[in-house]
Amino acid sequence: MKVILLSDVKKLGKKGDVVETAEGYGRNYLIPRKLAKEATTVNMNQAMQDKKVAEHRAAQRKDEAVMLASQVEKVTVKMKLKVGANGKLFGAITSKDVAEALMKQTGLEVDRRKIELPETVKQPGTYTAVAKLHPEIAAKFNVIVEADAD
Known part of the structure; x- marks a missing residue:
């Protein structure tokens, strides 16, 4: 089962990563605890958008730090x-x-x-x-x- 992580999960990945997990682990543990969501096409597109925004913000913070x-x-x-x-x-x-x-x-x-x-x-x-x-x-x-x- 493919899931998109909503927060960092130890030994699995960081927020925004798309990972493959066992069916039971994803359905019974990650999704109910809001640690992940199922990797549907809509969710994948949203995750890509979020990742681009995060990268843009990180680049802005780095530019501001260079100026300062x-x-x-x-x-x-x-x-x-x-x-x-x-x-x-x-x-x-x-x-x-x-x-x-x-x-x-x-x-x-x-x-x-x-x-x-x-x-x-x-x-x-x-x-x-x-x-x-x-x-x-x-x-x-x-x-x-x-x-x-x-």
């Missing part, structure tokens, strides 16, 4: 923070702090979960941060941490 990466790579984020007597910051700078500073200084919105700092930032200096904007696209930019004169 080219803008982010040109940026240097400057942060001024209070420093203790021994030259260390009060606390550490996190990816959330970098994302907020990036948004304030440039208007570029990058999710904090996509920004990685290769080392813990606990003192003034220049650091390189990586923004993973897409599984295939990452942008590096500088973060300059300065001591506040106050």
Whole structure:
């Protein structure tokens, strides 16, 4: 029996795949649980349309990530923070702090979960941060941490 998967099924396939299954498995397990639908010509045409739309959206997201990466790579984020007597910051700078500073200084919105700092930032200096904007696209930019004169 041929079925079109409506969601990812372990050891069978991903959403949108057309797979051959045993008759009982398809009729008694996959279809009642809305994990698949029967591969009729109407359903096959709809699946092809859905796949084309998904590919188009994925290409758009990748293009947007490339554009954002080219803008982010040109940026240097400057942060001024209070420093203790021994030259260390009060606390550490996190990816959330970098994302907020990036948004304030440039208007570029990058999710904090996509920004990685290769080392813990606990003192003034220049650091390189990586923004993973897409599984295939990452942008590096500088973060300059300065001591506040106050």
